[in-house]
Amino acid sequence: YLKSVADVRLAEGPSEIRRVGQKRAAVISGDISGRDMGAVAADVRQAIARQVLPAGVVAGLSGQEEEMERSFRSLKLALWLAIFLVYLVMACEFESLVHPFVVMFTVPLGVIGAVLSLVLTGRSVNVVAMIGAVMLAGIVVKNAIVLIDAVNLLRQEGMEREEALVQAGLKRMRPILxxxxxxxxxxLPMALGLGEGAExxxxxAVTVIGGLAVATVLTLVVIPVIYTLLDRKAYAAEASAAAATRLAMGAGAAAPEGIGPALGAAPLPEIAE
Structure with missing residues (x-):
């Protein structure tokens, strides 16, 4: 009866037939040594792209690489959430929406350093590097917080903005460094890849080190510039509001209590009668 529906003979064949999406599939696996998975996966993708595959044949990566891709997408959301939470905490601490915005400019500075460090060391952006980026978002802002807090304290004592920025930079440079x-x-030991599983x-470690080093140097230059620009705009807006209030109350009337510059402690300009 079997001969009526099949050609029976002895021959070699596969011990199992794998299918993916109801289509036959061949699985090629391998181990990685001395390199991270992201770099190896990038090389495999380039090798596949150079091949001319027959019609109906599709090649791709699966396994741990596929899981890493899913984790990578979820970590992007975690990174944005971390940035938002850091901003929220600083807004409560400074009791201002402008000061945290100045501090958050250190995050893109850290990203620049992280990308440069990965490029210089020949590493790819993988899930582990993204975890480092999430950590970096919380670590890199501490230097700017120390600097801006010192500037605000000096301005509350009556010091001018430019002088306060210079003095705060001189006083806080050593603790920051x-x-x-x-x-x-x-x-550093983790970045050097010492020990088993170091890759x-x-x-x-490379992401955090590069981002923190570059952000620290640029923080002492870029943050004072951003602070000055935003302070000028905020002061002009507050001064215009105060002038409009004084004119509405009559020439020579005092401005309502609480009207003043947003970032500094300098008095508002008097309105000519």
Whole structure:
């Protein structure tokens, strides 16, 4: 009866037939040594792109790489959420919406350093590097917080904006550099890839070290500039509101209590009678 529906003979064949989406599939697996998975996956994709596959044949990556792609997408959301939460905490601390905005400019500075460090070390952006970026979003703002807080304290004592920025930079430079150096030195063994499984942990350390180092240097230059620009705009807006209030109350009338510059402590200009 079997011969009526099949051609029976002895021959070699596969022990199992794998299917993906009801289509036959062949699985090729391998181990990684000395390199991170992201870099190897990028090389495999380039090798596949160079091949001319027959009609109906599709090649792609699966397994851990597929799981990493899904994790990568979820970590993007985690990164934006971390940035928002950091901003929210600083807004409560400074009791202002402008000061945290100035501090958050350190985040793109850290991203620049993180990308440069990954490029210089020949590493790709993978899930571990993204975890480092999420950590970096919370670490990199501390230097700007220290600097802006010192500027605000000096301005509350009556110091002018430019002088307060200079004095705050001089007073806080040493603590900023020391805390940054200790963090970098603590992550250095991990970045060097020492020990078993180091190729998995190294991208995290490289991301944090590069981002923190570049952001620290640029913070001392860029943050005072951003602070000055936003302070001028905020002061002009507050001065215009105060002038309109005084004119509405009559020439020479005092402005309502609480009207003043948004970022500094300097008095508002008097309105000519």
């Amino acid at each position: 020391m805390t940054t150096a200790t963090t970098i030195l603590g992550l 998995l942990r190294a991208p995290l």
